[in-house]
Amino acid sequence: MLNIKIEQTTNPKPIPGAENPLVFGTIFTDHMFIMDYVAGQGWIDPRIIPYQPLELMPSTMVFHYGQEMFEGLKAYKNDEGKILLFRPDRNIERANTTNERICIPTIEPEDFLQALKEIVKIDEAWIPTRPGTSLYIRPFIIATDAFLGVRPSNTYKFMIILSPVGAYYPEGLNPVKIWIEDEYVRAVKGGLGEAKAGANYVASMKAQVKAHDAGYSQVLWLDGVERKYIEEVGAMNIFFKIDGKVVTPALNGSILPGVTRQSCIELCRLWGMEVEERKVSADELFEAAQNGTLEEVWGTGTAAVVSPVGNLRKGDVDLKIADGGIGVLSQRLYDTITGIQLGKMEGPEGWSVIVE
Numbered sequence: 001m002l003n004i005k006i007e008q009t010t011n012p013k014p015i016p017g018a019e020n021p022l023v024f025g026t027i028f029t030d031h032m033f034i035m036d037y038v039a040g041q042g043w044i045d046p047r048i049i050p051y052q053p054l055e056l057m058p059s060t061m062v063f064h065y066g067q068e069m070f071e072g073l074k075a076y077k078n079d080e081g082k083i084l085l086f087r088p089d090r091n092i093e094r095a096n097t098t099n100e101r102i103c104i105p106t107i108e109p110e111d112f113l114q115a116l117k118e119i120v121k122i123d124e125a126w127i128p129t130r131p132g133t134s135l136y137i138r139p140f141i142i143a144t145d146a147f148l149g150v151r152p153s154n155t156y157k158f159m160i161i162l163s164p165v166g167a168y169y170p171e172g173l174n175p176v177k178i179w180i181e182d183e184y185v186r187a188v189k190g191g192l193g194e195a196k197a198g199a200n201y202v203a204s205m206k207a208q209v210k211a212h213d214a215g216y217s218q219v220l221w222l223d224g225v226e227r228k229y230i231e232e233v234g235a236m237n238i239f240f241k242i243d244g245k246v247v248t249p250a251l252n253g254s255i256l257p258g259v260t261r262q263s264c265i266e267l268c269r270l271w272g273m274e275v276e277e278r279k280v281s282a283d284e285l286f287e288a289a290q291n292g293t294l295e296e297v298w299g300t301g302t303a304a305v306v307s308p309v310g311n312l313r314k315g316d317v318d319l320k321i322a323d324g325g326i327g328v329l330s331q332r333l334y335d336t337i338t339g340i341q342l343g344k345m346e347g348p349e350g351w352s353v354i355v356e
């Protein structure tokens, strides 16, 4: 159990009111959690302090070699005003898998959960309650040795910051247009693809700019070897409904194991649907679209929740999915997941964690 020191802000910021559209990731709460790691001492000095800038030497390792990881989860308030977290154990487990992969020391899962709960409690007044809003929680770790050689750092900072958010995409629940990228790749097997490391996101930017310039909001990545099989969107995993079956790319080492992805698979199976986790080629999708069996496409992610896809573009071909609107299953998954997150619906055991 952590002994977290708390320094309350003496200068609280105004909490955004109902008129604020809560554009994703633009507003931060009054406090942040920090804990340091020093080789030989472990994780030390857990504290909650006012949200503030960091002071780091220009030689700090994270600036040079990107030894950094992050997570994303959300807090909600139910009708009784209780704070709920959605499957935080999954994020904590994945954080430690990422840590192992990029040589960052792991964090005791109970300590991680305690830190999440404490910081959310301190800033609970910032949890928005309008439909489609939540408090986005961003835990992250940076390498802090002031050193220019390439090796894992001996010191780190683990921080948690909080941001009240609305929809991730300006489109909201309206279908997004997605660009299938066949020039650049995001990740390869054996690389960092299944880790939640900042490095994966910088790898995605060039193609994202290309897609934006062409009028598409996100990039759908193909495998790095054959450039044939669908992987993920970067900010989301991807699902298809083909001829009545739910199909999603199998986790293969270069795809992020999304918490919302897993939740959608479990819900669909609970509802008696067949779910296939397997290789899906872009050609298969285009054929399914041509023969009328591609019924729905949607992305899943913590930030995006369930985001219907209305168009897929590969090369010169733009594929309109079904009638271009939100599909019945995508809507049901969105309603159920947000219903469970908000405590309005009963989810499977352990999905909702009350913060007391």
Ligand code: COI
Residues within 6 Å of the ligand: 071, 072, 073, 201, 234, 235, 236, 301, 302, 303, 304
């Ligand atoms: C999330 O869904 O929480 C993510 O981390 C995606 C993102 C990069 C905003």
